[in-house]
Amino acid sequence: MSQRSALALVADIGGTNTRVALADGEVVRDGSIRRYANAGFADLETVLRRYLDETGNPGVSGVCVAAAGPVRDGVATMTNLDWTITGTGLTAATGAAQTAILNDLQAQGHALGRIAPAHLRQVIAGPKKPGGAMLVVGLGTGMNAAPVHETPWGRVVAASECGHISMPVRTDEDHRLAKFVAEVGPHAHGFAGVEDVLAGRGLERVYAFAAHEAGRTADKRGAEIMADVAAGETLACTAAQLYIHLLGQELGNLALIHLPFGGIYLIGGVARAMQPWFDRMALAAHFRDKGRFAEFMGSFSVEIVEDDYAALTGCAAYLAGGGRG
Numbered sequence: 001m002s003q004r005s006a007l008a009l010v011a012d013i014g015g016t017n018t019r020v021a022l023a024d025g026e027v028v029r030d031g032s033i034r035r036y037a038n039a040g041f042a043d044l045e046t047v048l049r050r051y052l053d054e055t056g057n058p059g060v061s062g063v064c065v066a067a068a069g070p071v072r073d074g075v076a077t078m079t080n081l082d083w084t085i086t087g088t089g090l091t092a093a094t095g096a097a098q099t100a101i102l103n104d105l106q107a108q109g110h111a112l113g114r115i116a117p118a119h120l121r122q123v124i125a126g127p128k129k130p131g132g133a134m135l136v137v138g139l140g141t142g143m144n145a146a147p148v149h150e151t152p153w154g155r156v157v158a159a160s161e162c163g164h165i166s167m168p169v170r171t172d173e174d175h176r177l178a179k180f181v182a183e184v185g186p187h188a189h190g191f192a193g194v195e196d197v198l199a200g201r202g203l204e205r206v207y208a209f210a211a212h213e214a215g216r217t218a219d220k221r222g223a224e225i226m227a228d229v230a231a232g233e234t235l236a237c238t239a240a241q242l243y244i245h246l247l248g249q250e251l252g253n254l255a256l257i258h259l260p261f262g263g264i265y266l267i268g269g270v271a272r273a274m275q276p277w278f279d280r281m282a283l284a285a286h287f288r289d290k291g292r293f294a295e296f297m298g299s300f301s302v303e304i305v306e307d308d309y310a311a312l313t314g315c316a317a318y319l320a321g322g323g324r325g
């Protein structure tokens with residue numbers, strides 16, 4: 001990839017929703033963003049063709065997509081959706097010769113520094129070192145994270161699949177939850193990964209576990225659980241407290257692995273839904289609960305990104321920068 005695109009198509013493909021836009025160089029065109037529910041489409045190519053039809057078929061010379069799944073040898077496999085994305089498919093759907101496929105968290109990493117301050121809200125206070133490493137953590141249909149490093153050769157955003165490492169286990173209750181998630185709860189698959197407790201369905205599993213512990217059976221969707229939390233319903237509050245304990249633990253683990261002194265950024269639908277409860281349910285205390293490293297944990301700032309379209313900005317920046325990093 002060496003050419004710069006005049007007009008590019010950018011897309012963020014989550015497990016539930018796909019957002020599509022046009023970009024002039026590194027700037028997402030005002031008013032061009034459209035959102036599609038994946039359930040209504042057979043594949044990404046159909047979504048992109050629909051978008052281009054709806055926008056009068058503007059010629060695009062480049063396309064960059066951010067996919068919620070691993071990208072290997074230029075092919076993305078969606079983790080929570082039966083779609084595979086290839087450069088050939090993108091060219092066939094859009095006519096663009098220049099294609100790039102990123103993991104969605106990598107795209108989010110390329111957006112950092114380009115997000116309007118009004119879309120950022122600090123949820124754990126701490127210093128932010130200019131030029132320091134940063135970390136993006138996504139809590140949506142899936143969970144993942146990507147470290148962001150500024151180098152003399154430009155920005156490098158490393159891909160990972162850290163949503164599929166073991167969930168944090170600190171207390172006896174966490175042990176029981178891990179066993180429940182791996183063996184008993186909804187969608188049990190013999191393993192209790194971070195995504196299994198922290199993504200959208202993760203919150204629902206944590207709620208099912210709280211019910212199980214109370215000798216009940218309960219099955220509720222995330223938005224219903226959060227409405228119950230707002231209403232002060234005991235089971236939902238117990239689940240939210242456990243969720244925030246796990247989130248704090250895991251964010252602390254990731255901070256110690258990557259040392260993001262430039263800031264930690266939370267994105268995704270579940271992060272935004274949970275955010276009003278972070279202070280009341282002591283996210284910062286759980287984050288800093290690292291024994292003799294408790295004070296050190298004060299070196300990190302955590303912010304929520306309230307812009308649901310930041311990955312599109314990241315795709316545009318990546319493509320305009322020549323597709324490196």
Ligand SMILES: Nc1ncnc2c1ncn2[C@@H]1O[C@H](COP(=O)(O)OP(=O)(O)OP(=O)(O)O)[C@@H](O)[C@H]1O
Nearest residue numbers: 014015016017068140141142200222223268269273
């Ligand atoms: N108010 C809410 N309370 C709890 N969970 C919610 C709420 N709103 C959305 N969610 C959950 O957020 C998830 C969707 O988040 P988001 O829109 O960030 O997903 P996505 O971009 O499609 O997913 P991903 O990129 O992680 O695959 C779903 O699991 C949904 O259940």
